[in-house]
Amino acid sequence: MIINRIEPQGYCQGVTNALRIINEALKSNNNIYSLGSIIHNDHVINDLKEKGVTTIEEKGKSRLELLDKINSGTVVFSAHGVSPLVYEKAKNKGLNIIDATCPMVHLVHKKMNEHLSLGFDCIYIGAKGHPECEGVLGISDKIHFISNIDDIKLLNINNDKIYVTNQTTLSIYDILDLFNELKNKYPNIKIDDKICNATTIRQKALANQPKCDLCIIVGDKKSSNSLKLFKVSTLIAKVNTIFVDNVNSLNKDMFNGINVVNISSGASTPSILVDEIIEYLKTL
Ligand code: SF4
Structure with missing residues (x-):
């Protein structure tokens, strides 16, 4: 054969980074909670469990809700990133925060914040229920969330300034169709493809x-x-x-x-x- x-x-750079951060934290701390899976791989999660990391996850529950289950110690935010509300809630609970968000996801948050503050209507393309989307959508309830061509048909935006970006792990082939459809509907739209390298x-x-x-x-x-x-x-x-x-x-x-x-x-x-x-x- x-x-x-x-x-x-x-591993990509974001995953390597997240695992380095959590392993580093384990050297001086054995009361560590990962808010959701630090990365999406059960093999890795089980390995971290043996080392003392408790992963807090429950189907259908947001990161904000999952935080209710952590009342002390250190919380690690996964490579997928979290919304500002999660950050704030963890801080108010007095938790020690370790942020393992991938730099590529941080960049999407930054760009989204910039364009919202400049008066753009912002569109975000992602997969419903994915933690990365939850983190970005938590930035503002004004973000228009779409997953497919049908969602574009439902958009009704009256603004000369429209910005679109996306989840970092989408298909480079699917997203072209979505960008083209958006360009047809809003010719002046600013497209910022953030599928990672x-x-x-x-x-x-x-x-x-x-x-x-x-x-x-x-x-x-x-x-x-x-x-x-x-x-x-x-x-x-x-x-x-x-x-x-x-x-x-x-x-x-x-x-x-x-x-x-x-x-x-x-x-x-x-x-x-x-x-x-x-x-x-x-x-x-
Ligand atoms: S955004 Fe890309 S580089 Fe970052 S963790 Fe996800 S796959 Fe890896």
Whole structure:
């Protein structure tokens, strides 16, 4: 079997940064709460749990609500960022705050704040329910949130100054359609594409992947950037693709008649999970 590791792989800068911050905090503190998953990968969360980090997460609950469950100690804000309200609430509760927000997400917050204060109507493109969106939308209730073309049809903005930016881990291919549709509706709109470099490079590499019989995307189902890799491989490269958490999701029967396998992974996927899959494939 030929196995092509599609580069780049391994942690992106934002994930590396978040893990460095939380591991550094663990050296002097063992009462640490992560507000939501520090990054979207269960393997990493379980590892941090063993080291003493309690992750506070509950489906359907916002970061602001989850904060009610932390009454003392240190709270870490995840790489996805939090809204100013969360920051304020944590401060008022007297918690020791450690901010592991990715610098790319910080930049989106900064740009959004700047444009709101300059009188722009601001549009934000993202996936409903994702913590990164929750953080940005919490900046102001005046931000127009959209996820798809249908949402654009519902927009009714009367302002010469309109600004649009986006969640950092969207598909570079989907967002072009959305930007074009917005440009048609609002010709003077200021478009500020903030899909991060780590996401862009991985998606382009997958779109141009070498010919194969099967492509494997390794990631966590909660990871937006990993799920987009699956989408690009399937819909843009039009390759037979599977999405797996780790080697345990594979079995021999899946590889009948498969001679060439490409493998890629999300920006929050530990390299060891990819290495284990490659070792398994070599045994087939
Ligand atoms: S995927 Fe991009 S935005 Fe998300 S943590 Fe990594 S660098 Fe930051």
